[in-house]
Amino acid sequence: MSDDRRAVWIASLVRRFPDLVDELVPAVRGGARERRGGGPTGGTTAPVRLYVSDAVRDITDGVVELEEAVRERLGLQPVPPAPVPVRLRRIAGLLERIAADPLLAGHVEDETRRMAARCARALGDPEQFVRLPGRCPACDCVSLRAFPERAEVRCVNPVCRQVQVLETEDS
Incomplete structure (x- = not known):
């Protein structure tokens, strides 16, 4: 495992987290008319999406x-609270030291x-996958796909569905 993979996930979060926060802002349709009592009138805002x-x-x-956890494990002093992207950048700045501790x-x-x-x-966003060359060791079909978010290789042949978990330890 290299610093690169950790850096990729952190960069993805730094880039995408603000988009996620923006999804919480209701979309106004046709103006912000309010009814008595302070709530929006019917059809003026999108419903709250609890999953977001x-x-x-x-x-x-x-x-x-x-x-x-990273700062404690590395013996560093606590830092002041900050927005998520700032915290992620601080973690990214420690990747070299983090790599020296395989468990961390x-x-x-x-x-x-x-989190990404x-x-x-x-x-x-649909989960990304990569088509792999070669054949499935179980069914001999050319249907292997790597799913990086799950850290696994899966045969997408509906009859087989063989799964291999990718190694996450330094080799």
Whole structure:
């Protein structure tokens, strides 16, 4: 496992998290008319999408906890609270030191991959996959696909569905 994979997941979160937060802002259709009592009138705003709100909360909490764990494991002093993208950049700045601790490196990669996948799903992005050359060892079909977000290779032959988990430890 290299710093590059951890950096990719962190960069994805830095780039996409603001889009996720923007999804929480209701879209106004035809003006912001308010009814008595302060609520929107029918049809003026999009409904609250709880799955987006839950994803924002989960990722925010996850990044805060990850930064605290990284700093504690590396023996660094706590830092002041900051927005999620700032915290992610601070973690990215420590990737070289993180790589020296295989347990911490694996944890950082797993958590950033999980949070990037959650962000992508909440934004409606389909999971990305890569078609692999070669044949499935179980059914001999040319149907192997790598799913980086899940860290697995899967045979997409409906009869087979063989799954291999990709190695996440430094080799």
